[in-house]
Amino acid sequence: MDTYYINGEFVDDEDARIPVKDIIVLRGFGVFDFLVTYNKRPFCLKEHVNRFENSAKEIGLKFLHTTEKICNIVQETIDRNPHHDESNIRMVYTGGVSPDGVTPQGNGVLMVMVTPKFRLPDEWYTDGASIITADIERFIPTAKSINYLSAVVALQKAHKTGAVEAVYVDRNQRVLEGTTTNIFGIKGATIITPPDNILPGVTRGVVLKLIPKDLTLEMRHMKLTEFLEMDEIFITASNKEIVPVIKVNDTTIASGRAGEKTKQIMAFFKAYTTDFGWK
Ligand SMILES: Cc1ncc(COP(=O)(O)O)c(C=O)c1O
Known part of the structure; x- marks a missing residue:
């Protein structure tokens, strides 16, 4: 049995409850973030909590806790x-119960x-691994909203074809990011990753610090x-680390x-995470 934190209390996972009238249930209004441990320590915790807070701000959800408290x-x-060797950590902040079922009351x-x-x-x-493309644009892509409808739909299609991920392509044919991953392309001595209209991945941030000296970074969009x-x-991604891609659709x-x-x-990433918390 795992122990979860909910609204000031630590409870057994099976006893974890939120009100059905919370607008996270009724409207998919809420935010989340996800991180993992290395050496039993939460990896890039501050970065994830800052992104969690930013996601809330982006969708107009008032946070009642300080960064330090979270x-x-x-x-x-x-x-x-303590029974876990290493852990996955999911933080969720709900929209809260709302009398009209739609207007946030600041009680997440x-x-x-x-x-x-x-x-x-x-x-x-x-x-x-293989990936597919999906012609979908995320609403407020810089926020990790609880509403991952586009991801769940696109991933089902990916899994049917044996692909591990679907990457979003926008109306301008730009490849932005995966459903739960960021993307990088390497051409010659240049490494490219999209600069905006994406969720700023924490893993992406770490990778940007680890780019080998013989590669030049270009933060720009790529057409399909x-x-x-x-x-x-x-x-x-936090749960996948770095996965090489060998096929996109049929290519x-x-x-x-x-x-x-x-x-x-x-x-380099392996060395970075192996040392995490020790050095
Ligand atoms: C849309 C999206 N892009 C990118 C990422 C990768 O972010 P991170 O490296 O912080 O896990 C995620 C993570 O779930 C995501 O949902």
């Missing part, structure tokens, strides 16, 4: 689940759920036609193998 609650929830509920971290298939990392011509593509990327430069960045 960080402390996350740490205490991890401490109350903060939840922190800590569950065991799971491993994704090794082949994704050694052989690379250019994306398909990349030498290497990879996706990043094989370059040789169809996990790229060497991607593998180098994966090695």
